Amino acid sequence: MLWNTLLLAVRAIRRNLMRSFLTILGVVIGVAAVITMVTLGNGATRSVSDQIASMGSNLIMVVPGQRFGPGSGGAANFKNADAQAIRSQIPSAEWVAPMSSKSATAVYQANNWSTVIYGSNNDYFPAGNWELAAGRDFADNEERSGKAVCVIGETVREKLFGRQNPVGSQIRIKQFSCEVIGLLKSKGQSAMGHDQDDVVVMPLRTVQRRLAGSQDVNRLMVSVRDSAAIDAVKKQLSLLMRERRAIGENEDDDFRVMDTRQIAEALTSTTKILTLLLGAVAAVSLLVGGIGIMNIMLVSVTERTREIGIRLAIGALEREVLLQFLIEAVVLSSIGGVTGLVLAMVASIALSSLMGIPYLFDPGINLLAFLFSAAIGVLFGFFPARRAARLNPIDALRHE
Amino acid sequence: MTASPLIRLTGITKIYGQGQALFQALKGIELTVEAGDFVAIMGPSGSGKSTAMNILGCLDTPSEGSYQFQGVAVETMDRNQRALVRRHFLGFVFQGFNLLARTTALENVELPLIYRGQKAVLRHAAARAALEQVGLKGWEQHTPAELSGGQQQRVAIARAIVTRPAVLLADEPTGNLDTKTSEEIMELLCTLNREQGITVLMVTHEPDMARYAKRIVRFVDGQVESDHANGRAA
Numbered sequence: 001m002l003w004n005t006l007l008l009a010v011r012a013i014r015r016n017l018m019r020s021f022l023t024i025l026g027v028v029i030g031v032a033a034v035i036t037m038v039t040l041g042n043g044a045t046r047s048v049s050d051q052i053a054s055m056g057s058n059l060i061m062v063v064p065g066q067r068f069g070p071g072s073g074g075a076a077n078f079k080n081a082d083a084q085a086i087r088s089q090i091p092s093a094e095w096v097a098p099m100s101s102k103s104a105t106a107v108y109q110a111n112n113w114s115t116v117i118y119g120s121n122n123d124y125f126p127a128g129n130w131e132l133a134a135g136r137d138f139a140d141n142e143e144r145s146g147k148a149v150c151v152i153g154e155t156v157r158e159k160l161f162g163r164q165n166p167v168g169s170q171i172r173i174k175q176f177s178c179e180v181i182g183l184l185k186s187k188g189q190s191a192m193g194h195d196q197d198d199v200v201v202m203p204l205r206t207v208q209r210r211l212a213g214s215q216d217v218n219r220l221m222v223s224v225r226d227s228a229a230i231d232a233v234k235k236q237l238s239l240l241m242r243e244r245r246a247i248g249e250n251e252d253d254d255f256r257v258m259d260t261r262q263i264a265e266a267l268t269s270t271t272k273i274l275t276l277l278l279g280a281v282a283a284v285s286l287l288v289g290g291i292g293i294m295n296i297m298l299v300s301v302t303e304r305t306r307e308i309g310i311r312l313a314i315g316a317l318e319r320e321v322l323l324q325f326l327i328e329a330v331v332l333s334s335i336g337g338v339t340g341l342v343l344a345m346v347a348s349i350a351l352s353s354l355m356g357i358p359y360l361f362d363p364g365i366n367l368l369a370f371l372f373s374a375a376i377g378v379l380f381g382f383f384p385a386r387r388a389a390r391l392n393p394i395d396a397l398r399h400e
Numbered sequence: 401m402t403a404s405p406l407i408r409l410t411g412i413t414k415i416y417g418q419g420q421a422l423f424q425a426l427k428g429i430e431l432t433v434e435a436g437d438f439v440a441i442m443g444p445s446g447s448g449k450s451t452a453m454n455i456l457g458c459l460d461t462p463s464e465g466s467y468q469f470q471g472v473a474v475e476t477m478d479r480n481q482r483a484l485v486r487r488h489f490l491g492f493v494f495q496g497f498n499l500l501a502r503t504t505a506l507e508n509v510e511l512p513l514i515y516r517g518q519k520a521v522l523r524h525a526a527a528r529a530a531l532e533q534v535g536l537k538g539w540e541q542h543t544p545a546e547l548s549g550g551q552q553q554r555v556a557i558a559r560a561i562v563t564r565p566a567v568l569l570a571d572e573p574t575g576n577l578d579t580k581t582s583e584e585i586m587e588l589l590c591t592l593n594r595e596q597g598i599t600v601l602m603v604t605h606e607p608d609m610a611r612y613a614k615r616i617v618r619f620v621d622g623q624v625e626s627d628h629a630n631g632r633a634a
Contacts, residue, residue, distance in 0.1 A: 015502045314512045315487025
């Protein structure tokens with residue numbers, strides 16, 4: 001009986017190609033839309049959290065003044081001695097990188113590129129989550145003597161050297177020539193949208209002497225071993241800096257201590273809203289797909305009711321008719337579901353590469369969307385048929 | 401004791417609706433049909449002939465009375481049992497043909513055999529043979545939309561006889577056809593009755609078509625008014 005009914009179902013699908021196609025289309029739209037939206041939302045969330053991680057985890061910034069960003073509002077800069085004090089007095093601080101930055105143009109042969117020069121020490125690399133793609137970091141004597149050496153970012157390499165290996169070459173910055181000793185691994189855009197690879201790193205002393213002309217440090221970057229200790233370390237940093245900068249008990253700080261977690265929280269709340277929004281759009285698509293299926297099925301009820309009447313009259317049992325319609329609905333919904341899954345995968349991969357976010361396959365949402373759309377297809381394919389199959393054959397035959 | 405007749409209706413009534421809207425379509429029908437007969441049921445509209453036909457075809461149940469088919473009571477059967485009687489013993493031809501749209505003649509004719517669970521090879525052969533018998537050899541792959549009315553009714557007849565039923569029930573089989581085509585269809589029914597021994601029960605309101613039957617039963621107002629052998633066919 002099953003085999004014969006399967007044959008009847010397949011014939012019915014083939015006979016009504018347009019109706020079958022539209023039913024499948026409804027399921028495809030529902031499945032593909034939901035999966036694509038949620039996959040893109042997941043990818044965006046992951047991309048943001050990746051970017052946060054690339055900033056360096058458990059990172060604390062200490063900047064002069066009360067504002068974050070350039071212009072310290074008159075507050076004094078730090079000194080290298082502040083960094084040493086942190087290192088010796090706050091044991092939870094794993095890496096301490098004093099930073100001094102200056103904009104400058106780097107020149108190699110006929111190419112020149114305007115970039116930011118950071119002066120720091122070797123702690124800068126692990127604290128900022130940088131890895132070296134080639135070459136080495138600073139040697140002790142290079143840091144001490146302020147030798148003209150630098151580690152460059154991927155963007156700078158591309159602008160000055162193209163695909164060439166830059167290590168060992170000399171680039172010119174302002175009036176001095178500087179040896180490239182290392183190349184940083186690419187990190188891409190930051191969560192705030194600027195190119196993190198557009199950077200040249202030199203020993204702190206080199207920048208202070210040759211570019212800034214002062215002993216100032218613009219910023220202190222401190223990374224903490226254990227994220228649970230961040231709040232404690234921030235407090236210690238605050239106290240230490242107040243002491244070193246001789247701020248009275250009733251005076252406000254003239255510096256600011258911030259951690260990456262605060263930035264991360266602000267960004268994740270944004271992507272959560274984004275994912276929610278995408279989910280809502282997807283739910284609407286699912287609904288539209290469902291209504292499409294419903295429409296097709298209702299429009300064809302008259303014809304199908306007569307068909308059921310014919311089948312009953314020539315001796316089909318009610319359950320045979322029902323089984324046929326059930327198989328039909330399941331076959332159409334499954335074809336639609338699988339097509340939707342494939343389409344969603346193609347669309348997600350294409351769109352996420354276009355948007356520069358990672359593609360994450362989420363089996364849960366794939367299964368959910370498939371089952372939900374298939375259920376709609378089966379429901380609307382099956383229930384009108386069930387009503388018709390319960391009619392007297394004569395009434396079904398006369399149905400107008 | 402004599403063998404049971406093919407069909408015996410005793411005191412069949414059919415009532416539709418209730419209260420003020422109550423309508424008695426059949427008021428105690430007595431009818432016996434022997435195997436091999438060709439009966440034309442005639443009568444004006446509303447005389448109950450189609451209602452009687454539906455009960456005879458196990459498509460509808462009587463309100464009262466007994467219907468014995470080959471000695472077995474049909475009126476007490478449930479839906480599924482009646483469906484099985486239709487599947488194994490009855491063939492239908494309707495006024496409106498009632499073929500499956502966008503389905504080839506061959507597949508339409510095969511349909512009852514699929515419900516009987518017959519193997520594909522036998523099924524194809526039987527369906528082709530039935531189509532050949534109604535004069536549609538070469539039209540197997542045409543859909544109803546590509547066939548004339550007469551050809552569609554031939555496909556319907558092929559579908560009805562492909563299972564070699566005991567009874568062929570035809571409800572106004574020529575109602576939608578022109579005179580010449582009607583005569584061809586009636587000749588076909590006569591041939592099937594004569595050569596295959598299929599019992600034919602036919603409802604019609606056209607005396608010209610009833611001429612082909614062996615026996616004419618006339619319905620008036622839900623009752624059998626007359627029941628006599630047809631002079632021409634006898």
